[in-house]
Amino acid sequence: MGKSTTKDARLPLWKHKGSGQWCRKVAGKFRYFGTDLEAALEEWRRVKDWILDGKEPPPHPDDDPASIAIICDAFMEFKEGLLNSGELSKRSFDGYHSTCKFLVEKLKGRTLATSLKPVDFQKLRQKMAAKWGPVKLGNEIQVIRSVFKYAYDSDLITAPVKFGPGFAKPSRLVLRKAKADKGSRLFDPAEARKIIKLAGPQMRAMVLLGLQAGLGNTDVAMLTLKHVEAEDGWLVYPRTKTAIVRRIPLWEETAAALKAAIKARPEPKDPDDAKLLFIGPRGQSYVGNNRGYRVHQEFQRVAIRAGSDRTFYDCRRTFQTIGEESGDLVAVGSIMGHAPRSDDMAAVYRQGVSDERLRAVVDRVHEWLYAGAGEEGGGE
Template identity: 40%
Template sequence: MSEANSTPDAPGGKSPKPNKPYPDFPLFPHVTNRWAKKIRGKLHYFGPWRDPDGALKRYLEQKVALHSGRKPREDTSGFTVKDLANQFLNAKQNLVNSGELAQRSWDDYKAACALCVDHFGKNRIVADLGPDDFAELRATMAEKWGPVTLGNVIQRIRVAFKFASDNDLIDRPVRYGQAFKRPSRKVVRVDRAKKGPKLFAPAVIHQLLAVASKPMRAMILLGINGGLGNSDCGRLPQSAVNLETGLIDFPRPKTGIPRRCALWPETVAALRDALAVRPNPKDESDTDLVFITKYGLPWAKDSADQTLAKEFGKLLRSLKLGGRTGLGFYTLRHTFRTVADEAKDQPAVDYVMGHESGHMSSHYRETISDERLRAVSDFVRKWVLGPDVVAA
């Protein structure tokens, strides 16, 4: 606040300085007949001596901004961080309702918005936020998260604030500054290198298969046989699985990209075993699912609380397997891709994974033969089971 914002009772007058209204009063009487306080090495004035209550009120309104080194806003009304969170999440909820956005993604956006509200304050004016604010937020986030999570949350926050700009909720785009960026690819690579490869060795896969329940055994085999992830297994319909031909034709629920994979004899047998003990679903809409929990529910949920991930985590802990942190069911998909790439048929591997290649050739390629898919599948099978077992 500049000196011009408060007028002394008598400029240049010789009125004796008043005492503070009470000992803990945060302001002091300045010789210019105004209540003042030195903040970050600079004097700020809040009102005339005759109105200590008004001066205190003004100080409290501007306290956070001044102690943070920012210029306080004279107008405290406007579009707040809470307003932004509510309008942004309502818009995203509409996309969830129309099937254009996954509930899991909405939950992630909600967590990012809650972080902003908690850090900036629900009544903070969005237009008042500047580079220093976002730099401080990023530093706080970096203290508890690694580069990958940090980058993902930063991206979600930027999406939310861009929503305010794109929809004319604020007069100008938010100024993030140079600091509020996702970690560089180099930083992410270095972090991953420190943790080591995100892979399961064949011996570990054998251990998991040996102690897994029939449904879990089938899902583990789907993960390493065809790179199916948590949601893939949880939402796999029986209509997509042909146990006679040993093929799965199932677009990825996450992206809708077509996917087809050839099943190992071991995977076909495990699926038959799982279907034989499959409980009846509680909801008729789940009747076609391959996997149903003992409670009659799908293994996949729309939230971050994934049943398959939790149960697989219990299995890993029961075996007391050492190694890097962050291993889970999705590691089977990482392992499949890593090994399958050695088969030297990237288009076929992409098709099995449900990955959309950016290469121009993928635009013209309409299909890939089942023989090529089986070649990839057999290559990974030999790696997992060993050439002697496969030959037998």
């Protein structure tokens, strides 16, 4: 998080690009002081002696231990501990941070959690529904509920927050309707081959990984050189979202495309990106502040040229759909990196999926993509 900042040598704080907050790093820990510079400087002057001395500062006189800001800070400190211990992915941490920032902005940081009424959450949901689709809305509602549950479980508040009926997640009917309205997100084989043919070395390899292994935007953005080099002809890579390790047999076209991408790979501007496989033409990684968005942007440029309205994530949807035609759903899930349900006892006892089963799945998708196409769309 620390490297995405704008510094001014004249100020004791600098602006974090990802969150827009003024911040300072002390003893390896980032401290955030809000988006208003004057208020941030005032707060820094109030707390700096404690922080620089390695102590936690007292709360602001206008703050209450049960304020939205205090609760969100405590929640994020808890999540940061999980991040540092390897129990939480950076992507999930960033998602929690974004939700807490939204909460503080919309409910006001110094609002007491105990003063919130169901009508407040009803109004908040209306703002969220105007901003996000049903799936994103449901996910954000769940996170917000988790924030306040953490506050109650941690004795930051003495009674559970009442959300009321107006802060429910979208119904299954609404979710089904939203999915139906979007129509099929499945690639046509000729459409996919055309995109592969028009793409440059980096995007061609990404699309092939998406189609043959279900890698998503963040997966390819975070892919490192060592993941490809670990085992010849295989990709050994934990899914970014679930940390489930995947072993994926690579098509010849994909292996060739990866070699071409590595050969054409520009020198990264940021030394921290040296480990990443995919580097953009200007020397930037595809990660960015909004992980995977640069993959989406570059894919859209190629898709438009190909006359396609698909997104990069539709590669993952296509792999799942066509891969299931192999008849081996367990092998498909293994390649996709799906986390099994806690009550899935078969997954608990299963010690692995054989290479033959994994190859059968990717072979079925390869047959779908290239049958009757000759050499068209290969990784030249």
